[in-house]
Amino acid sequence: MPRERRHRGPRILLGIAVMIVLVAGGFWVLSRFAGGWGVPYFSFTTDRGSLCTNDFTGYHCDNVSKADVQWWGDLDLPDSAVVHSSHYKSTHDFNLDAVVTVPKADAAKTYASLRKTFGACQSGHPTQLDTTGLAQVCVMANDASDTAGDAAPLADTLYEITTGVQKDGALVIGIHEESR
Template structure:
């Protein structure tokens, strides 16, 4: 039995070969571009060095080879990383956070309004122990009065035995009565 082919005009027409190749190339380029965009957007979350991500509280962080650093730390991230809730009247002026394979450290500048400045110092002393007046103050506190500093290195007794983190703070009062506090908390 012989099969007859339909006449040439009845066969479906194919697109010209150059057009098919061009469409195929465009589809491949689009797939590669979409994959690359997805990977670069998520690379920071996956821990790829030098890629950025946004922390849980909204801080901007960048990965390093052994951890990550965060700048423009938000109040919620500061409170979470430092385990130090900010009382009313205290604002976070600036902060940074560094985490690597072995250590975590948050450094911040806090400003407490004049009405609550003394109660904030009491809270610091209750949490971290007494501070020492005098000494060499950080440059940020050069124009401040009532400078007080404390570190975990000087902690003694029960305070030192129960300590799981290292910390230091320096605080002073400016001409308006507001308290500026520089605090570093690490593990």
């Protein structure tokens, strides 16, 4: 009997250690993969490098990467483009807001690409971009101005793409897109 009592202490300690390792392993797996599983308040990184956080209705991303701005915004931006501010929210709908600057060397090509993708400038259309100090302001939008008529289906994405040129010739692009 005394011999069994001597081994009882180490067995209890070993059992406690095994339980601690199992619980710690579970917490490690949860903290490592919960964001990708969609668990609220856990973060994950998109395939294009943006850090996003889940909430109860979807997820949101602050400081969206240029690759994700291009992906979610359906835009072609040059390598020299710089994203200054951005936010993406996805629930059953989505919302993308970003401000991007393109250096003078790539400005004309980028502007032409935007015009081809989003259409003509709409004079007098309000914009979310602060256009103070910008010249040649152009707002391309379909939010309240779908001109396709009643026969054609409405676009599934509302957009407002605002461009303006800084004094140094750089193109500033304000992007606002959301699902209809």
